Amino acid sequence: MKTIIEKYGHRRVTVVEGGITRHRSIFNGLKVFAEKEFSSHLLQKPEVVIIHDAVRPFVEEDIVSKVVMAAKEHGAAGAIRPLVSTVIASAADGCLDHSLERARYRASEMPQAFLFDIIYEAYQQCTDYDLDYGTECLHLALKYCKTNAKLVEGTTDLWKVTYKRDLYAAESIIKDNLSQRVCVITKGKESLAQVGFLLPESLKNQIKVEAISVSPSKNDSHLQNIISGQCYNFVCVNDKRCAIQEIQELVDMLEKSNTPLLYPVVLISVHLDISENNSFSIGMEDITTIKKFARETKKKNILVYGLLIQYKDPLLLQETVNSAAALIMALIKDRNPELIGQLLVA
Amino acid sequence: MKTIIEKYGHRRVTVVEGGITRHRSIFNGLKVFAEKEFSSHLLQKPEVVIIHDAVRPFVEEDIVSKVVMAAKEHGAAGAIRPLVSTVIASAADGCLDHSLERARYRASEMPQAFLFDIIYEAYQQCTDYDLDYGTECLHLALKYCKTNAKLVEGTTDLWKVTYKRDLYAAESIIKDNLSQRVCVITKGKESLAQVGFLLPESLKNQIKVEAISVSPSKNDSHLQNIISGQCYNFVCVNDKRCAIQEIQELVDMLEKSNTPLLYPVVLISVHLDISENNSFSIGMEDITTIKKFARETKKKNILVYGLLIQYKDPLLLQETVNSAAALIMALIKDRNPELIGQLLVA
Ligand SMILES: [Mg+2]
Ligand SMILES: [Mg+2]
The missing domain is CATH 3.90.550.10 (Spore Coat Polysaccharide Biosynthesis Protein SpsA; Chain A)
Structure with a gap:
């Protein structure tokens, strides 16, 4: 205590x-x-x-x-509440003596x-x-x-949180409360503009979205305001495969704000792959780097996940972005500490 | 109805x-x-x-x-239960009239x-x-x-499942009940023997494990028994990068058993990578194949996930296997339909 x-x-x-x-x-x-x-x-x-x-x-x-x-x-x-069950009095033999008229009584x-x-x-x-x-x-x-x-x-x-099931319910309610808002940060590069627009639009169907199209930097007062306003979910869209440096800046800001002190913060690094190479592949070094980084930030109660959006066919982009939004929502709602550092693919 | x-x-x-x-x-x-x-x-x-x-x-x-x-x-x-709150009677003016002695009454x-x-x-x-x-x-x-x-x-x-929190609790209880047993199937290849032994051992700390070291085939009565015994979690260990065929056999068996009719079955395909190549990478084609396959089996209420175990340094193998076991447990407990077809890395 x-x-x-x-x-x-x-x-x-x-x-x-x-x-x-x-x-x-x-x-x-x-x-x-x-x-x-x-x-x-x-x-x-x-x-x-x-x-x-x-x-x-x-x-x-x-x-x-x-x-x-x-x-x-x-x-x-x-405070009082309506009774959820009929209240009864039992006799000495374990049989029903009488039941109370539910409307006349309340639970204290x-x-x-x-x-x-x-x-x-x-x-x-x-x-x-x-x-x-x-x-x-x-x-x-x-x-x-x-x-x-x-x-x-x-x-x-x-x-009253009384039984194991109540702990489950409490955890879900807290996670629900933490999943009401997300801040989407896009670096101002032209190649990202389309996804930087489509992704927040797709997320808006499920969560309140604040989209920022600048780079996170210590002087960005808008981002600073969102962080102090107790936002617990951040999506960083960038075109680098392994944007550790960009995320590190955000991690630093979050750490200073004391936001992750109370509840875990979800931070999803979205990598947009715009290479036209069909035989694209994910290098194991990148995966290892993200995992190591995520393990460190977890100690600060910040859960980092990676998400790759393949931008091959412009006609399929909307579908891919919707699938990315679904994955983002799943990561935000679950806040699963075991899945940190994984690189998901939309 | x-x-x-x-x-x-x-x-x-x-x-x-x-x-x-x-x-x-x-x-x-x-x-x-x-x-x-x-x-x-x-x-x-x-x-x-x-x-x-x-x-x-x-x-x-x-x-x-x-x-x-x-x-x-x-x-x-x-059936009766103890009262969780004191029951009180209110007077006409909305003030306390009297409270009942909790021990004398029960909830019906x-x-x-x-x-x-x-x-x-x-x-x-x-x-x-x-x-x-x-x-x-x-x-x-x-x-x-x-x-x-x-x-x-x-x-x-x-x-009584009454409020939204009760739905959360009910969902967690059901998922908990489904996460009591896992069947680990290893193909009988020598290269897999070590992981085929270590992985069930690591899982045993968290869940009841039945390990089978044969290939799933229609004639395997042991596996058939496990499936009819309403096991809802399967881990297939193999050394192929994209073992769709092996998993398909298991999917067919599950479908015939009617097991996935009631609850979603989790099926994790574990790929052991024993290549000594340091610049190992995951091809996008493999990822696309798994995702397509998982989307199809989801219609049958079978949730397929991929998990890659890197076997580079024998000294680190135990640690990697433990990390794989943690990811397997997270996938089993969550049963998240949004994450199907993803390839996680231990
Ligand atoms: Mg409240
Ligand atoms: Mg029961």
């Missing part, structure tokens, strides 16, 4: 030791504000505290602000927010039994402070 | 028109057994009926048989099973309100037939 805070440079975070149950951990967190003396004014007693579960990583700012506003008015507030989710004085009071008053077997903070506020929490309808994003 | 039944050759399935609510659909299904005259004895009135949701595709045989046995004894039975899931006479009786007696607004079959059996269903603890597999 402390390593994570350091790595990402968080300044307003204090880690508090957890307890053996959920309620004891939350109580430990609250005590920090009430009992200890802190030099930093950032840890003074707050008006409202938010309680959230780390296993609900996709929480939106909107619901957080809604529960905070509701807590200011009502003393307590929490997180985040929840409280006036600090209310939730701290509730935790101070509650019993060891509450602390050891309870899980619901809204219940404590009701029981010990007579505070009926305001219930705020939340979105499906609040789901 | 009828297309699916035809495609997969199901013979004991009758499709019944759904109703405008869940309960009306189930009632329609039950009526088929009770009211109509059927020539086929397969549709005679059953002792027990099972009700299940198509959105719970990962149901295991075990729980189905448990609810059936329990229904025979108790008249009704259903599917499958459920009933003695036919009980559930049919319940549906015949129930009101239009039940049919339009109810969802819980166990509740109907209790209310109209005084049958307290036996509750059977189910596994996490019973989850």
Whole structure:
């Protein structure tokens, strides 16, 4: 935990030791504000505290602000969701006793927010039994402070990452979020102009595209803006077989921007082959060079792939470009670290 | 629906028109057994009926048989799961009224099973309100037939594929299930013996491997057995650059087996390059040939990929083989249809 805070440079975070149950951990967190003396004014007693579960990583700012506003008015507030299954009570013999009318009930989710004085009071008053077997903070506020929490309808994003399948889902959602934008950089050479135009057009059907037709250089403020705007996908179109130098410049810019710190960046080097030689071939040295380079940049959380577009028959160019766009989308969506340094052919 | 039944050759399935609510659909299904005259004895009135949701595709045989046995004894039975969130009741003003003690309640899931006479009786007696607004079959059996269903603890597999994230999770689970076994086929040439041994060894750390060191031919009963045993991953090691013919034989066997009907089969053609020529290169004709071939076999739901292992320095062979194994695992796990026909290099 402390390593994570350091790595990402968080300044307003204090880690508090957890307890053996959920309620004891939350109580430990609250005590920090009430009992200890802190030099930093950032840890003074707050008006409202938010309680959230780390296993609900996709929480939106909107619901957080809604529960905070509701807590200011009502003393307590929490996100709710419709029940997905009927809730039933079982008898002692393991048979159905009765089922609840689904429409009357809701699932209590997180985040929840409280006036600090209310939730701290509730935790101070509650019993060891509450602390050891309870899980619901809204219940404590009701029981010990007579505070009926305001219930705020939340979105499906609040789901708990609980099972292995949820990890799969979380990974796919993150990859999906990272695959919304791509920046296509074309070197301003005439031979590339056609592909530099057709490729972004073909990609636009599937992803938001920002096309730049200059060379990446340290003075390019447009590219610099895109990078700081947290774009996680870059396509460099060039006519060299092995454009390590061009890509290196982009890698340097990305590294400086801290973008790859949070999520892996995909960087696809597209080589346009305009030789009219039919017996064209890929030399093993080129392949080895790209692989070595990709292995190095992977350490910086930048995933480099190579893609070759053959420009033989002008009539087939559109088809080849579409096939290149499909490969680019597959590489962006998968972000597969095992395939780095490979040279695909469109 | 009828297309699916035809495609997969199901013979004991009758499709019944759904109703405008869940309960009306189930009632329609039950009526088929009770009211109509059927020539086929397969549709005679059953002792027990099972009700299940198509959105719970990962149901295991075990729980189905448990609810059936329990229904025979108790008249009704259903799968249950622990509650994942606290269930709360809200007051008219949108504030918390009370929360339920989580341990006393369960979520009612599917499958459920009933003695036919009980559930049919319940549906015949129930009101239009039940049919339009109810969802819980166990509740109907209790209310109209005084049958307290036996509750059977189910596994996490019973989850409902509800949101987009669940589709992601379902896809990953299916791909995971398909990535448990690989068959490595090596042609019996001496030059391949070392890789034919090292590659399965390296793969064994990540997947169950069945290694065969003969040529795939129509008379190979061992390979035939593996194919009929629903193996979805094949690696063919050969020393030809473009071993289309060898792969074609395997494709034919797979096609005859019906294996690719249900899920895509991954077929990786591994080419071992033992030329001592340092200026080795990949000809574009080979690449074009593999791509064309892969596009054809994709129509048969067989995904063909190429993988080149360079055998230059014997000291580096183990490392190269490990890298090949990592690429093979990535291709098997992803099953990416966009990358078919590509030639990767280990
Ligand atoms: Mg979200
Ligand atoms: Mg299962």
